[in-house]
Amino acid sequence: MNKINRKLWKYHGGLHLEEHKSISTGQQSALLPLPKRLTIPMQQHIGEAAHPIVDVGDKVLKGEMIAEASGKVSAPIHAPTSGTIVEIAALPVPHPSELNVLTIVLESDGQDQWCERYPIENYRHASSEQLRERIHDAGIVGLGGAGFPSYIKLNPGQHFAIETLILNGAECEPYITCDDQLMRERPEAILNGARIMRHALHAKRCIIAIEDNKPDAFSALNNALSQSGQNDIELVMVPTLYPTGGERQLIKVLTGKEPPSQGRTLDIGIICHNVATAAAVADAIIDGTPLISRIVTITGEAISTPQNIIAPVGAPIEELLDFAGRESGVNTQLIMGGPMMGVSLSNTNLPIVKTSNCFLLQPAEPTKPESPCIRCGECARVCPAELLPQQLYWHSRAKEFEKVQEYNLFDCIECGCCSWVCPSNIPLVHYYRFAKTEVWAQEREKEGANIARRRHEFRLERQEKVEREKAERMRKKKAMLKDKEGAKDDTAKKAAIQAAMDRAKAKREANQVDSTISASDSQPKSEL
Numbered sequence: 321m322n323k324i325n326r327k328l329w330k331y332h333g334g335l336h337l338e339e340h341k342s343i344s345t346g347q348q349s350a351l352l353p354l355p356k357r358l359t360i361p362m363q364q365h366i367g368e369a370a371h372p373i374v375d376v377g378d379k380v381l382k383g384e385m386i387a388e389a390s391g392k393v394s395a396p397i398h399a400p401t402s403g404t405i406v407e408i409a410a411l412p413v414p415h416p417s418e419l420n421v422l423t424i425v426l427e428s429d430g431q432d433q434w435c436e437r438y439p440i441e442n443y444r445h446a447s448s449e450q451l452r453e454r455i456h457d458a459g460i461v462g463l464g465g466a467g468f469p470s471y472i473k474l475n476p477g478q479h480f481a482i483e484t485l486i487l488n489g490a491e492c493e494p495y496i497t498c499d500d501q502l503m504r505e506r507p508e509a510i511l512n513g514a515r516i517m518r519h520a521l522h523a524k525r526c527i528i529a530i531e532d533n534k535p536d537a538f539s540a541l542n543n544a545l546s547q548s549g550q551n552d553i554e555l556v557m558v559p560t561l562y563p564t565g566g567e568r569q570l571i572k573v574l575t576g577k578e579p580p581s582q583g584r585t586l587d588i589g590i591i592c593h594n595v596a597t598a599a600a601v602a603d604a605i606i607d608g609t610p611l612i613s614r615i616v617t618i619t620g621e622a623i624s625t626p627q628n629i630i631a632p633v634g635a636p637i638e639e640l641l642d643f644a645g646r647e648s649g650v651n652t653q654l655i656m657g658g659p660m661m662g663v664s665l666s667n668t669n670l671p672i673v674k675t676s677n678c679f680l681l682q683p684a685e686p687t688k689p690e691s692p693c694i695r696c697g698e699c700a701r702v703c704p705a706e707l708l709p710q711q712l713y714w715h716s717r718a719k720e721f722e723k724v725q726e727y728n729l730f731d732c733i734e735c736g737c738c739s740w741v742c743p744s745n746i747p748l749v750h751y752y753r754f755a756k757t758e759v760w761a762q763e764r765e766k767e768g769a770n771i772a773r774r775r776h777e778f779r780l781e782r783q784e785k786v787e788r789e790k791a792e793r794m795r796k797k798k799a800m801l802k803d804k805e806g807a808k809d810d811t812a813k814k815a816a817i818q819a820a821m822d823r824a825k826a827k828r829e830a831n832q833v834d835s836t837i838s839a840s841d842s843q844p845k846s847e848l
Contacts, residue, residue: 326527326556329576331569333702334561335737337660339533340495344619344626349501351630352643358400358426358634359671360386361413365467367393372424378405381435383610386424389456395469396459398610399426400632402433414637414656414670416663423671426634437608443516448474451520451605458604459611459674464488464499464565464594467675470601473593474520476586483589485523486574487514487598489530489537490558490565493658496678498615499595501628503530503537506599507544513598514553516605521591526553528595529570533560562660563735567592569704582730596677616672618644620681622652631672637679638668646681655680660736691744699738699748705731709738713748716755721762724755732756 363369370387380386380399387397407425412418440446440454456471476482487510491499503510510528518526530538541555558564558573567585570592572578577588585592596614603609612633619626624645631640637654638646646652655662657678699709708727715724729752738748 326554326574327576328556328558328573331572331704332706333704333737334563334569335702335740336560337494337562337740339560340619341497341500341533344495344497344617344628345500345504345536347627349505349615349628349630350643352632352635352640354401354428354430354432354632355635355639356428357406357636358403358428358632359411359636360397360400360424360426360634361411361671361673362387362397362422362424363413364397364633364673364675365395365461365469367391367395367469369422370394370397372408372422374405374408374424376405376408379403379429380405380426381433383437383612384435385457385459385610386426389469393469393472395461396457396610397424397633398459398612400612400634401426401428402431403428412667412670414665414673414676416665418665418667418670439608440605443519443605446605448520448522451516455520455601455604458600458609460597460600460604461611461674462594463596463600463614463675463677465567465675467673470593470597473591474517476521476591480586481589482521482523482586482591483525484575484591485514485518485521485526486570486590486592487526487528487595488565488567488570488592489528489534489541489595490570491534492531492560492562492565493660494562495619495680496617496658497619498617498628498677500534500537501617502596502599502615503534504540507540508548509599509602510541510595511544511548511553512606513600513602516601517593517598518552523591527556527574528553529556529558529574531560531564532557563704563733563737566704566733566735568733581728611674614672614674614676616640616676617678618681619678620655622647622650622681622683633674634671636668637665637670637672640672640679641668641681651684653682653684655682660740661734688745690746693744693746696743698741698743702737702741704735704737705733707732709748712755713746713751716751719758721755721759725759729755729759 362372368391371390372387374380374386381402382399384399385396386399389396404427405424406427409423410420411423413421443451452471452474455474456469460470461467462470489499489503491497514526514528528541538555538557545553545555556574563569564573568579571585571590575590577590579585579588600611613630614633615628616631617628618640624647627644629640629643654665654668656665656676657663659680662680693710693713695710703709711727712724712729712732715727732752734749734752736749739746742748
């Protein structure tokens with residue numbers, strides 16, 4: 321066994337929850353039959369939406385780029401299969417608001433024909449910049465969270481030395497098993513991705529953390545590591561406790577370190593990625609395959625055969641539900657994600673995206689009525705971020721947004737532990753999300769006002785500069801005219817003086833001639 325007996329730490333709070341995981345891991349991941357149409361949103365990650373580079377009527381091949389990144393924090397998007405672009409329009413996406421987002425609709429030709437791919441033969445001979453560029457071009461985003469473009473997290477900059485790369489295989493939320501299944505089925509890809517990312521980061525060590533309720537996943541990774549003949553990656557089993565899969569909580573468990581409040585893990589020399597992200601990196605570098613599909617857990621009490629499904633990005637959620645055996649005639653609630661941090665969706669005719677890890681279909685339950693807070697303190701006892709949820713709740717409810725920030729609102733990871741234990745059924749996380757949204761809106765408004773102020777000040781400064789330059793030009797012009805007039809006056813004066821001198825000289829010369837003549841006339845004439 322390559323298990324590392326690393327010292328482990330504990331974080332504050334957390335919950336032991338019913339797992340409901342074994343119901344979806346009893347069989348191999350199934351391949352979803354290729355849908356006739358794929359609906360591919362341009363906004364599938366944090367940052368700027370991708371920009372389409374195809375038109376309606378274009379024929380594309382599987383893996384071909386159909387949308388390019390539109391900014392630094394953005395990722396390109398590729399065709400999940402071969403076919404024809406039939407529509408580019410604003411369509412609803414899997415989000416609680418079901419907002420419309422610019423979307424490319426691809427009609428499959430059924431051939432699933434690949435475009436040409438360009439793998440890197442030996443990643444060890446590639447520079448960090450080359451690896452990051454390929455990862456960026458493959459459209460890889462974080463597959464365990466909000467979908468931050470992965471190439472950015474692989475570029476810490478010159479001012480940060482990375483000590484440790486952590487691959488998160490904890491998958492602590494109930495019901496979700498897509499990472500567990502991936503670790504069982506593709507351990508070599510995860511290990512290769514870990515090595516590639518470590519090489520790109522120049523990290524001194526790499527740790528893969530797995531909760532101890534996943535012995536099969538640990539064994540698969542351990543066997544693959546032994547067969548590789550390398551002992552360059554630590555496999556660490558961590559205690560099963562929700563939310564150990566949270567980035568800060570996992571770092572604390574493995575290293576005893578904690579990133580500063582509202583700081584980054586870079587500040588303590590650590591980078592975290594998800595195990596599924598590592599497998600996608602291996603696919604991009606070793607096989608030249610972009611991120612066009614993923615494993616999705618379809619589970620819940622209203623699913624007859626809970627399982628993990630390999631599905632292309634853009635596949636309709638309802639086709640995955642039907643494939644897993646959605647029970648008919650039952651009033652259900654669809655949750656995207658897990659029961660703790662997931663969000664409810666009212667429409668099953670929406671596409672999966674790169675960050676879709678689980679869809680949980682449960683019989684609908686009546687909403688429990690909210691009661692007044694009884695100040696029991698249970699929320700503070702279980703909070704893994706060591707916050708004061710009760711105070712955050714009061715100030716969020718009162719819209720005292722300055723106060724709520726004093727209680728470190730943005731350190732809240734929205735894990736839902738506080739809401740889970742609240743005897744008054746207060747949806748605490750909803751209040752925190754509301755407060756965060758309002759604070760962000762105020763900051764945007766303030767930034768907009770600051771931008772307007774700076775623009776106004778710049779306009780005034782520019783006008784003053786124009787006036788100063790105009791005044792300076794007028795001054796120079798006047799000085800020039802004055803100099804010219806002065807020069808004219810000097811010339812005229814000199815000419816007048818010269819004329820006077822010439823007249824005086826002429827007069828003297830005339831007087832001399834007159835004097836000579838007079839003298840000649842006064843002399844006696846000689847006698848003949």
